Amino acid sequence: MTVRLNLVRSVKDLPREELFMPGHGLCAGCTASTIVRHLLKIAGRNTIVVNATGCVEVSTTMYPYTAWKVPWIHVAFENAAAVASGVEAALKALKRKGIIDPSKQINIIVLAGDGGTYDIGFQALSGMLERGHKIMYVLYDNEAYMNTGIQRSGSTPMHAWTTTTPLGKVLRGKPQAKKPIGEIVAAHRIPYVASTTVAHFTDMDNKFIKGLATDGPSFIHVLQPCTAGWKFDPRLGIKLARLATQTAMWINWEIENGVFNVTVRVPKRKHVRHYLKLQGRFKGLTDEEIEEIQRLVDMEVERVNKIVGREVIGPLEE
């Protein structure tokens, strides 16, 4: 496919029209709404959103109100990818039978959190990817079950406090590392997989544009700092997402038709403590535990640089 895409260079290139309306109940300082707002500006009106159970779902559709100006459906926690598969199949069949206008391009987007993707929704997601439905799956990742009150998920990073992984005398936050969901998705050999953060607007927006233009499944993984669950000052959400990339706790990458590329390069990276110290969920960790997290990041940076074939994420600054 060699369609020339209209990529954005700044937020000024986004349409002014708002399809995600104010008045919803997401927390002050929640960065999920920023993601959804950008997503709908990119996708436009001809879009159907399938939302897994989660913060965005419960906070934006308190009956009889809705924040959505596009058709939206929520069914359950673990099945958004299956529901979207049905929506896609329906549009295909109804277009073929002439019941709906065959020339009408309708985007189908799944919006799901980390619980609905890494854990309970993983099987349905894998099925959707394997079958090759033309659906863009957007994962907003706040690294725990925030909607039910901050319980640990497969996405929670090592040593992070959650209500089910307390920082105790014996157990020190989450004992395991974060599951590499993007690579697991990429292992399905789908055409487009990307990771980004809510702080990198053009990176995120252009990945939405590429995902929607993909002829088949696409997967966009967005880091979404959560003021309530990560325990930071509500004004720091975007700054934290930026710090995640600057410390290489998070790497903005994409795999386009099998080619891996880091889209936000970091010539010199900061020590992870700059990222950790602003968050209550990492409060109380020992220097040794912080160094353990740093070592995980170092290993990941080395691995990614090796895949790219040159140093796209630089060394720790002094």
Next chain:
Amino acid sequence: MSRVKQKRLALNSNYAVAYAVRDVDVDVVAAYPITPQTTIMEKISEMIANGELDAELIHVESEHSALSAVVGASAAGARVFTATSSQGLELMHEILHIASGMRLPIVMAVPTRALSAPISIWNDYSDLMNTRDASWITFIASTAQEVYDSIVQAYMVAEDSRVLLPVMVAYDGFLMSHTYEPVEVPEDPGPIREITPRRDRITLDPDNPVTMGTITDPRWYYEIKYQQVKAMENAREVIEETSETLYRVLGRRYPPVEAYKTEDAEIAVLAYGGLFGTVQDAVDSMRSKGLNVGAIRLRQWRPFPVEELTHLLHNLDAIIVIDRAISYGASIQGPVALEVYPVASRMGLHVYSFIAGIGQRHVLERDIESMVSKALGYLDQGVTPLRSIYWGVRGGE
């Protein structure tokens, strides 16, 4: 009366389902293989591969996703179908309630099967009976012909704006799903398409955006669920109307409860599914021996036909209900007997609940006759056992 031209085919109940799905022109099918449902999907796959049916078939990775996918497809405006049995129906359970709560006209075939553990691929109705409170209209068919007709009727009922509830068509796994019977099918699907027209309803349409599946607080939830109660009540008249339409076109109709030789009977045997044929034969044989026995078949499980049953029970002294499922620890452990009881006891009838056919243990004519003589013995003594009678179980009381 303008009945359509029909041809007679040898079909098992699973194939009868597939023919009906083809004739109503379903748009999206999603299903996952499970015995004894599989041959439905195989036949539908064949029909799609041969161009006899223009539908999208989603080869989902579980039954949970099968029902979820048809929920999505139905919400997007498609006419949808799925089928499952046993563990598959259990895995769907969460979404059963959501499908009806979202008022989506989904149709599902359920060749019934026993539940694990221990694992059994054979028939009983434990799977279906667990769906009792899921707000699905439920027919239990007794012949392959009725299976075909019921699938057609299911779409007519489900998609009616007075109803908008999903419909299940159940029948005996193996005993019917894999048994060939003569089935009349219209030579041309035209008349079937005419009685199942596509109707407008609210769908996921970018030109008219709606929000479906919202969160609802205590101020609204109750009223929304009460609308489901009303829809289930409305289904009664819609089922009646559509039965008449089907009769006009196909020459066949199925009352919610069907009576067989009950007019002068003192006792009747109520059964459902394929077992009814055996019960009818047993009734004939007992009548030839001078017993005043009749039979009743339950076809419409949800909504339960209270009035129609009341009418049929009028001149009876007692009723035997044969259940092929167990409600463990219930006051009466036959799920259908439990529903018949308040209707029958109000009319002064003795109700004898028999459990039989569990995991497809044979139920033969002579079993029915023995059940009747046992019940007549109780009736003579004027006693009604407080619990269900477990017919033929080794080590039973």
